[in-house]
Amino acid sequence: xxxxxxxxxxxxxxxxxxxxxxxxxxxxxxxxxxxxxxxxxxxxxxxxxxxxxxxxxxxxxxxxxxxxxxxxxxxxxxxxxxxxxxxxxxxxxxxxxxxxxxxxxxxxxxxxxxxxxxxxxxxxxxxxxxxxxxxxxxxxxxxxxxxxxxxxxxxxxxxxxxxxxxxxxxxxxxxxxxxxxxxxxxxxxxxxxxxxxxxxxxxxxxxxxxxxxxxxxxxxxxxxxxxxxxxxxxxxxxxxxxxxxxxxxxxxxxxxxxxxxxxxxxxxxxxxxxxxxxxxxxxxxxxxxxxxxxxxxxxxxxxxxxxxxxxxxxxxxxxxxxxxxxxxxxxxxxxxxxxxxxxxxxxxxxxxxxxxxxxxxxxxxxxxxxxxxxxxxxxxxxxxxxxxxxxxxxxxxxxxxxxxxxxxxxxxxxxxxxxxxxxxxxxxxxxxxxxxxxxxxxxxxxxxxxxxxxxxxxxxxxxxxxxxxxxxxxxxxxxxxxxxxxxxxxxxxxxxxxxxxxxxxxxxxxxxxxxxxxxxxxxxxxxxxxxxxxxxxxxxxxxxxxxxxxxxxxxxxxxxxxxxxxxxxxxxxxxxxxxxxxxxxxxxxxxxxxxxxxxxxxxxxxxxxxxxxxxxxxxxxxxxxxxxxxx
Numbered sequence: 256x257x258x259x260x261x262x263x264x265x266x267x268x269x270x271x272x273x274x275x276x277x278x279x280x281x282x283x284x285x286x287x288x289x290x291x292x293x294x295x296x297x298x299x300x301x302x303x304x305x306x307x308x309x310x311x312x313x314x315x316x317x318x319x320x321x322x323x324x325x326x327x328x329x330x331x332x333x334x335x336x337x338x339x340x341x342x343x344x345x346x347x348x349x350x351x352x353x354x355x356x357x358x359x360x361x362x363x364x365x366x367x368x369x370x371x372x373x374x375x376x377x378x379x380x381x382x383x384x385x386x387x388x389x390x391x392x393x394x395x396x397x398x399x400x401x402x403x404x405x406x407x408x409x410x411x412x413x414x415x416x417x418x419x420x421x422x423x424x425x426x427x428x429x430x431x432x433x434x435x436x437x438x439x440x441x442x443x444x445x446x447x448x449x450x451x452x453x454x455x456x457x458x459x460x461x462x463x464x465x466x467x468x469x470x471x472x473x474x475x476x477x478x479x480x481x482x483x484x485x486x487x488x489x490x491x492x493x494x495x496x497x498x499x500x501x502x503x504x505x506x507x508x509x510x511x512x513x514x515x516x517x518x519x520x521x522x523x524x525x526x527x528x529x530x531x532x533x534x535x536x537x538x539x540x541x542x543x544x545x546x547x548x549x550x551x552x553x554x555x556x557x558x559x560x561x562x563x564x565x566x567x568x569x570x571x572x573x574x575x576x577x578x579x580x581x582x583x584x585x586x587x588x589x590x591x592x593x594x595x596x597x598x599x600x601x602x603x604x605x606x607x608x609x610x611x612x613x614x615x616x617x618x619x620x621x622x623x624x625x626x627x628x629x630x631x632x633x634x635x636x637x638x639x640x641x642x643x644x645x646x647x648x649x650x651x652x653x654x655x656x657x658x659x660x661x662x663x664x665x666x667x668x669x670x671x672x673x674x675x676x677x678x679x680x681x682x683x684x685x686x687x688x689x690x691x692x693x694x695x696x697x698x699x700x701x702x703x704x705x706x707x708x709x710x711x712x713x714x715x716x717x718x719x720x721x722x723x724x725x726x727x728x729x730x731x732x733x734x735x736x737x738x739x740x741x742x743x744x745x746x747x748x749x750x751x752x753x754x755x756x757x758x759x760x761x762x763x764x765x766x767x768x769x770x771x772x773x774x775x776x777x778x779x780x781x782x783x784x785x786x787x788x789x790x791x792x793x794x795x796x797x798x799x800x801x802x803x804x805x806x807x808x809x810x811x812x813x814x815x816x817x818x819x820x821x822x823x824x825x826x827x828x829x830x831x832x833x834x835x836x837x838x839x840x841x842x843x844x845x846x847x848x849x850x851x852x853x854x855x856x857x858x859x860x861x862x863x864x865x866x867x868x869x870x871x872x873x874x875x876x877x878x879x880x881x882x883x884x885x886x
Contacts, residue, residue: 294318296346297512300519301363301483301505304497305531305636306623307524311361311396312516313505314350316342339370340379351388353516359620360516363396363426363447371399372410382421392422399443400428415443429485430471448475452486452506459495462746469499469745481639494530502636521656528625528654545633546626548670549651549660553578557587560613565590566599577648577661580617584657586650588617594643623650626659634671637664685730686737688754697751697763707822708767711838712740712815714758715849719800719810724787732787733758736780736815743768743776770859773817777855780815788812796853816845817857 297317300309318325329338343364350362370376382392397418415425426447427440440448450471458464468484475482484496487506496504510517519527555565557580569575569592580587595616599609622640624633637649648661683690701707714736721729737752740760744750750764762768785793792798797809818841841858848856 294341294345295514296342296349297514298349298362298516299505299512300510300517301361301503302509302519302527304493304502304504304527305628305633307519307527308620308623309360309516309519310503310620311363313363313398313512314346314365315512316345317512335367336370336373336375339366343380347385347388347390349514350390354389359618361394361396361424363398365398365400365428367400368411371397371414372407377414377417381418382423392418393424396424396426396447398426398428398447398449399445411443426483444478445480447481447483449483449485449505455484455486455492455496455506456488457492458499459489459491462742465495465499465746466742468496468501472500490526490530493527497530502639524656528627531625531628543630543670543674544627545624545630545649545651545662545667546659548630548662548666549626550662550666552648552658552661554581554658555613556580557582557614558612561609562595562599562611562613562616563609565613565616566595566609569595576663579650579658579661580613581658584655586621586623586652586658588614588619589621589647589650590617591647594618594647618644618647620644621647621650623652626651626653630667631671631674633662634667637667683754683756685733686754688737688741688752688760690753691755694753694755694761694763697753701763701765702822704765704822706766708764709820709822709838710740710743710762710764710768710773711818711820711842712736712760712762713842715814715816715846716810717758717813720798720813723798723800723810728787732784732813735783735787736760739776739780739783739815742779743772746772767821768819773819773857773859777815777817777857780855784813811850811853814849814853815855816842816849817855818842818845819857819859821860 295317297315298312299315301311301313302308303310316322325338326335329335343366346362346364366376385392385395419425424446425443426449427443427445428449429451430440430448448471450468454464454467458468468482472482481503482501483503483505484492484501485505487493487496487504487508489508493504493508509519509523553568553575555578565578568578575592577589577591579589590613598616622637622644633649638645640647646664648663649667650661651659653659682688698707698709714732717729717732720732736758737754737760740752740762744752744762744764750762750768752760752762754760788798792812797811799807800810801807818838820837820841837860841860845856845858848858
């Protein structure tokens with residue numbers, strides 16, 4: 256589920272004297288409370304994988320006893336309401352002490368459906384109640400836990416609308432486990448969908464889970480929600496999630512829950528940048544970095560100016576739209592003309608803030624990206640921000656985190672559209688897959704990698720099928736091949752598929768492809784192609800058509816032949832043309848195998864070739880280098 260950074264809240268007006276009301280003391284540890292074990296709040300970060308920064312924290316309750324035991328006893332005694340109330344109050348007390356955080360970050364608070372439906376909840380927890388703690392409702396996300404089912408969906412929908420009108424946001428927790436997850440989505444219309452850790456765990460090892468995550472992420476985007484992957488513990492999981500388009504994650508890999516909300520270490524942030532670079536390289540035909548769009552920006556050191564001085568700068572320099580505050584060389588916050596004017600427009604805001612340090616006017620949650628981020632990726636992520644931040648410029652840093660400049664949303668969207676048009680122009684109109692130029696770039700970019708694997712695939716006896724069944728059915732057969740090969744590519748960690756033209760396809764795998772996956776693709780094609788044949792042809796296992804010489808003959812059913820070449824088998828500096836020469840020999844062998852067996856097949860070249868004359872080497876006996884399709 257995705258989280259959008261909440262703008263600094265100005266909804267809590269200070270008193271004319273400038274004193275913010277003191278937060279009321281909670282009953283978290285009072286001895287007369289139900290389940291008398293003291294409650295304390297801890298926080299776990301929810302991390303934006305694009306920036307490496309927390310967009311918020313999930314608030315969790317801890318005690319000297321296990322939380323599961325406490326809540327089990329509360330359910331037994333009928334005191335769940337009282338226990339959750341104490342947990343919320345303990346959390347609000349702690350958040351009230353961290354004003355520097357809750358003005359710039361989200362806080363996710365768990366609430367069970369039965370407590371949400373309790374009439375006491377609306378009386379005890381609302382916007383006015385939060386303001387007593389100095390907390391804006393816009394910085395609070397209510398997580399509807401999936402431990403219990405929702406008994407009255409109409410009532411929950413009504414409550415959700417009421418809370419959203421006050422500025423609260425909602426999340427569905429542990430999606431994929433628990434009770435009636437789809438019904439919870441309908442009832443809550445959540446801003447965030449938190450994917451259960453059981454689905455995320457080992458996602459890099461299970462293609463079914465990857466397809467599920469990809470589908471859920473697409474669904475979340477279509478309803479303006481954000482998918483958050485919970486329970487992340489391995490870097491392989493993060494890398495896979497990034498390739499699947501998931502932007503937000505939470506888990507022990509980043510930090511364990513702590514009383515002081517943890518930040519992401521610089522080392523982890525560096526790993527995230529590397530993983531993001533790999534993920535962006537795995538998709539699409541556009542590879543332009545945002546560094547081409549970066550513009551210089553006025554940067555002021557923290558403590559160098561006041562709000563008044565910045566206001567004067569904007570007034571005297573009409574072309575100045577924004578500036579950046581830096582701490583050393585690293586960005587601290589963004590100040591825009593529009594946001595500063597809004598901040599100074601309140602009844603007391605002008606007098607109270609005008610002579611304050613400039614940091615008081617900065618957006619400390621501004622979107623910060625590395626200069627090697629991809630344009631189309633960034634354009635998509637920038638549009639996911641909160642409405643108040645949507646048109647803010649993006650801060651760009653180098654590999655050391657130092658400010659380089661900014662990119663305006665206008666230039667970002669303009670260039671992104673240009674690149675997408677270029678991609679569309681190079682795509683095959685039948686399948687929408689990238690064409691020859693993209694395939695060549697993929698191979699050239701990875702040709703030095705010892706794990707590069709290139710897969711060439713085409714259909715056997717396709718011309719006869721097309722002549723017999725017509726070009727519309729022929730197009731369907733080609734689309735089927737594209738779907739099967741796309742699943743093969745998406746099932747790998749770094750696979751990309753292109754359509755050369757006609758019935759020819761090329762897939763490029765940065766980290767190789769397994770024989771099991773190849774065998775599965777062959778089997779899937781043979782199974783799914785059955786819907787494209789008449790029953791009579793299926794029963795006799797051939798169709799009657801004219802061959803390429805014009806003679807009438809019995810033509811076997813269409814199969815797919817796959818040739819697999821590993822770049823490591825070409826010694827010396829290989830070239831894409833060398834791979835094509837080897838592929839020609841292998842495809843001949845693959846077609847011979849499909850004809851013999853009447854089934855789709857693949858061959859994997861296991862021999863090594865000198866890079867100077869691969870065609871001559873490939874013309875010899877290839878049988879020693881064949882890996883059969885496993886059928």
